[in-house]
Amino acid sequence: MLLRRMLIMLGVVALVVLALAAYKGFSIYQQVQKFSVPPPAISVDAERAVEQPWQSRLPAIGSLKAFQGVDLTVEVGGTVRDVLFRSGEQVTQNQPLIQMDNDVERANLATAEAALGLARVEFERGRSLVNRQSISKSEFDRLSAELQQANASVAQLNALLAKKRILAPFAGTIGIRQVDVGDYLSSGTIIATLQDVSKLYVDFFLPEQAVPKLAVDERIRLSVAAYPGEQFEGAIVAINPKVEDATRNVQVRAILENQDARLLPGMFANLEVLLPGETQHVVVPETAITYTLYGNSVYVIEEKQGEDQQPIKDDKGQPQLVVERRFVETGERRDGLVVVLKGLKAGEQVVTAGQLKLDNGAHVAIAEDSASANSQPDVE
Known part of the structure; x- marks a missing residue:
């Protein structure tokens, strides 16, 4: 009786062990089947590299x-008697802008002109007398020098009077005025800015x-x-x-x-x-370039080929696509495009979005929006 019970117990244990082994084997089989199924394709955006004229910049x-611009200042001090311009207006060359008080200078000029008249009369009289040898040559030279001195005094006062009237040195737009009537201006005071912005x-x-x-x-x-x-x-x-x-x-x-x-x-x-001249260069969208310390690279999309060098197709009859990481030499970047100097040919398709999910040889699928954009004809 005891032997019979032991045999029954051993049989039950063996059945349990077999059941557990069968369950474990089935789980392992499922895992193997799961890993043997190829991973789904990674969706990416892509565009083709194109060759086009490129002007270097x-x-x-x-x-x-x-073109011309100055801060207008005064050369001699004085009081502003009249402001002859409005802030922000267009002025012409030699247009009066500021008139300063010049009464003292005019009075001095009148005195100098009177002295000039007297010096001229005495010089003419002396010239007639020296011709008759009624005066010495040195006396005539003194009269000539006095006439020249009187002329210089009148010219000096005329120049001083001219500096009391500020004129525009060139045509342009005058800025906001910095002075008002009655202001005393010292030498170097800024009146306004004048800019020729044509x-x-x-x-x-x-x-x-x-x-x-x-x-x-x-x-x-x-x-x-x-x-x-x-x-x-x-x-x-x-x-x-x-x-x-x-x-x-x-x-x-x-x-x-x-x-x-x-x-x-x-x-x-x-x-x-x-820069003059245009040269043909292969260009791709700037987002296609992956920049690293080891160099710049792109992911080129290619059809996966079997041992017979024929494209491998999926269950829909479409060629399977894989990516190849390729290092390239880049040039200028402009308007979202970058020149590829080496490593890529025109017509090759490159990934423009989704590179972070990729590795060399990864199975990819081009997003529908990107595929339809690539299929559209180029517009000149």
Whole structure:
């Protein structure tokens, strides 16, 4: 009886062990089946590399300056008698701006003119007398010197009177006046600013490596914060013949027309020097480039091939796509595009979004929006 019970117990234990082994084996089988199924394709955006004309440009930042601009000042002291301009108006060359009190100078001029008249009369009388040898030659020379001195005094007072009347040195826009009638102005006092803004200079700096590429009359294109989205064009008029010791940069000056006086001196400008000539370059969207310490790279999308060098297709009959990480040499970047100098050919398809999920050889699928955009014909 005891033996029979032991055999039954051993049989039950064996059945339990077999059941557990079968369950474990089935679980392992499921795990193996799960890992043997290929992972789903990673959805990415993609665009094709294209070859197009590319004009090289030199970016810089600069400051706008008036074609002519001065702060108007007085040379001699005096009291303002009349202000002959309105703030912000357009003035012409030699237009009177300020009249200072000149009564004392006029009185002095009248005295000097009277002395000049007397000196002229005495000189004429002396000339007739010296011809008759009635006076000595030295006396006649003294009369001649007095006449010259009287002429110089009148010219000096006329010049002083002219400085009491401030004229515009050139045509332009005058700024906000800084003086009023009755103000006493000492020498050097600023009246207002005068700016000729019909044309503007833009001064900027470029590194010394750019000097061989620069030339007078090369075109520039600039933009300012006051008019977002608008661009203004000008031309280089001068290149400084000296490189700055501290920065190793060279100063460049360009000029541009300022229609309607929209641009003002002192504005900050972002600009580009448009270098002559265009060359064909392969370009891709800037988002396609992965920048690392080891170099710049792109993920190129290719069809997966089998051992017979034929494309492997999925269950929908479409070729399976994989990515290859390829290191490239990049050039200029502009307007969301970057030039690829080496490592990529025109027509190759590159990933533009989703690179963080990828590794070399990863299975990918192009997003529908990206695929439809790539299928559209190029528009010239």
